[in-house]
Amino acid sequence: MVQSRRAHNADDTRNESADRKPSVAVENLSLTYSDGTEAVKGISLSIPKGEFFGFLGPNGAGKTTTIKMLATLLEPTDGTVRINGYDATSERTAVRGTIGYMAQETSVDEELTAKENLRFACEAYGVARAQREGRIDELLDLVDLADVSDTPAEQFSGGMKKRLDAATALVHDPELVFLDEPTTGLDPKARNRLWAYFERINENGTTIFLTTQYLEEADQLCDRLAVIRDGTLVEDGSPDELKRRVGGARLEIDVDGGPAAVTEATDIARNSALFEPDVAVDTTEDGLRVTTQFASDHGTELLVALRDAGISVSGFDIEEASLDDVFLAIADDQADNLEQPGEGSA
Numbered sequence: 001m002v003q004s005r006r007a008h009n010a011d012d013t014r015n016e017s018a019d020r021k022p023s024v025a026v027e028n029l030s031l032t033y034s035d036g037t038e039a040v041k042g043i044s045l046s047i048p049k050g051e052f053f054g055f056l057g058p059n060g061a062g063k064t065t066t067i068k069m070l071a072t073l074l075e076p077t078d079g080t081v082r083i084n085g086y087d088a089t090s091e092r093t094a095v096r097g098t099i100g101y102m103a104q105e106t107s108v109d110e111e112l113t114a115k116e117n118l119r120f121a122c123e124a125y126g127v128a129r130a131q132r133e134g135r136i137d138e139l140l141d142l143v144d145l146a147d148v149s150d151t152p153a154e155q156f157s158g159g160m161k162k163r164l165d166a167a168t169a170l171v172h173d174p175e176l177v178f179l180d181e182p183t184t185g186l187d188p189k190a191r192n193r194l195w196a197y198f199e200r201i202n203e204n205g206t207t208i209f210l211t212t213q214y215l216e217e218a219d220q221l222c223d224r225l226a227v228i229r230d231g232t233l234v235e236d237g238s239p240d241e242l243k244r245r246v247g248g249a250r251l252e253i254d255v256d257g258g259p260a261a262v263t264e265a266t267d268i269a270r271n272s273a274l275f276e277p278d279v280a281v282d283t284t285e286d287g288l289r290v291t292t293q294f295a296s297d298h299g300t301e302l303l304v305a306l307r308d309a310g311i312s313v314s315g316f317d318i319e320e321a322s323l324d325d326v327f328l329a330i331a332d333d334q335a336d337n338l339e340q341p342g343e344g345s346a
């Protein structure tokens with residue numbers, strides 16, 4: 001008789017599923033709440049193992065709803081979700097064995113010490129008894145709470161509680177961890193410590209799915225970002241790609257010769273094929289501002305064209321876009337016109 005080779009413990013589960021990349025594979029995922037709210041409308045997404053992935057979007061865009069479906073806490077209305085190779089609907093238990101989930105609200109038990117919280121999480125996640133104490137010590141070290149391991153969590157600062165909460169999501173050494181706005185409400189120092197910790201677990205091979213309101217956080221930590229708006233994915237790329245493609249870098253050019261020279265320079269920039277099809281040209285007090293994804297590539301060529309037309313340039317600056325610019329462009333209808341048809345949507 002053939003013995004079932006189905007995995008029964010965390011290690012076997014990990015080995016079996018490790019071969020089945022990617023960490024997240026989503027096709028046409030939708031969720032409509034019972035009151036008719038279409039929170040997620042047919043998104044598709046693939047996240048390779050080991051990626052530090054950022055999921056951004058304005059309030060109410062559908063981030064938490066998506067995370068909950070990926071973490072098997074909500075059943076999709078439509079579409080498929082595979083997590084670490086397992087189907088999130090028909091193989092829910094297997095999925096749960098390979099993921100960690102840190103919700104927006106901390107799940108730390110205030111009456112328990114740091115160590116007791118982690119012991120409780122080990123039981124909940126079925127970590128083998130023999131491995132528990134070693135794993136707990138390792139995690140307390142990782143999140144810098146070893147010195148206060150026997151202190152009740154009610155005496156911890158907000159940042160310490162968040163770090164403990166993150167540690168509890170990792171007791172079973174998951175392949176993928178979901179972090180839903182993990183640093184909201186923390187001061188910059190506490191936020192920085194958590195960032196260092198997330199970077200460390202990612203370096204150890206854990207795939208991270210992060211949502212955050214802090215664009216600086218996304219910029220610093222994430223390999224790749226996707227932006228959701230009104231339940232639909234509207235952008236997907238590395239932070240630098242999005243800055244170039246969506247935010248648009250700016251050329252600030254001052255010219256000598258008064259309004260006539262400014263008008264002529266503006267016409268040259270507008271009619272130049274260098275920046276097509278994605279360019280906005282505005283006049284400024286002493287010259288012009290060119291906003292385009294091609295600013296760094298073709299800025300000097302524009303200067304040459306101005307010189308050839310006999311225009312004297314008195315000032316020149318390139319300002320790279322920030323993720324804030326990306327967000328503004330996505331939120332702002334006018335700036336949406338900068339998106340290239342077919343290229344702006346993921």
Ligand SMILES: Nc1ncnc2c1ncn2[C@@H]1O[C@H](COP(=O)(O)OP(=O)(O)OP(=O)(O)O)[C@@H](O)[C@H]1O
Nearest residue numbers: 033035037039057058059060061062063064065066
């Ligand atoms: N249980 C629910 N029943 C009905 N509608 C809901 C429910 N939960 C969320 N929604 C709605 O679904 C949409 C998406 O909400 P979701 O919480 O997923 O967005 P989000 O991007 O995570 O927002 P935030 O950043 O504010 O947490 C919103 O319009 C929200 O009001």
